Amino acid sequence: MVHKHHVAGYDAFVAFMKDFNGNGGAINILFTGAKLENGLSWCGDCVDAAPFIEKAVETNAPENSHFIYVDVGDRPTWKDMNNPFRKDTNTHLSVIPTMIRWKQPQRLEGEQCGKADLLELFFSEDD
Numbered sequence: 253m254v255h256k257h258h259v260a261g262y263d264a265f266v267a268f269m270k271d272f273n274g275n276g277g278a279i280n281i282l283f284t285g286a287k288l289e290n291g292l293s294w295c296g297d298c299v300d301a302a303p304f305i306e307k308a309v310e311t312n313a314p315e316n317s318h319f320i321y322v323d324v325g326d327r328p329t330w331k332d333m334n335n336p337f338r339k340d341t342n343t344h345l346s347v348i349p350t351m352i353r354w355k356q357p358q359r360l361e362g363e364q365c366g367k368a369d370l371l372e373l374f375f376s377e378d379d
Contacts (some may be wrong), residue, residue, distance in 0.1 A: 254313045257348060258280065260323040262336040268320075269342075269354075277315040279354035280309075280375075282365075283337065283345055286323040294327050298349045302368035308371035324348055325349065 259268045285295030324337050337345045349365040
C-alpha cells in the first residue's frame with residue numbers, strides 16, 4: 253500500500269519533511285497548485301495530469317512507498333519569482349506540476365507528468 257500525505261504551503265512542507273521518516277520506503281512528492289472551491293487546482297496543467305498521476309500511483313508505486321501531495325499556493329503566490337519552492341535547493345521548482353523522488357534524481361516536470369510511459373518509468377527506477 254502506498255502511504256499518501258497532503259501538505260499545503262512551503263512552511264508546512266519544510267516542517268513535514270523535517271520530521272518525516274519514510275521508514276525506508278521511497279518518498280515521492282507531487283507539487284501542484286492549490287485547490288479551488290470546486291476541488292480542482294487553479295493550475296490547468298495540474299488538473300490535466302492528475303488522472304494519469306493517480307493511476308500511476310495506484311498501479312506502479314512500490315509497496316510501502318510514500319506519496320506526498322504538496323500545494324505550492326494560489327496563482328499569485330506561485331507566480332512570484334521569490335516563491336520559496338523556486339529557491340529551495342531540495343525542490344528547485346520552475347514549473348508545476350512537478351514530481352520528484354526526495355533526495356534522488358528522479359523528476360518529471362510539466363507535461364511529462366501526464367505521460368503514462370514516463371510515470372511508469374519514474375516509479376520503476378530504483379534509488
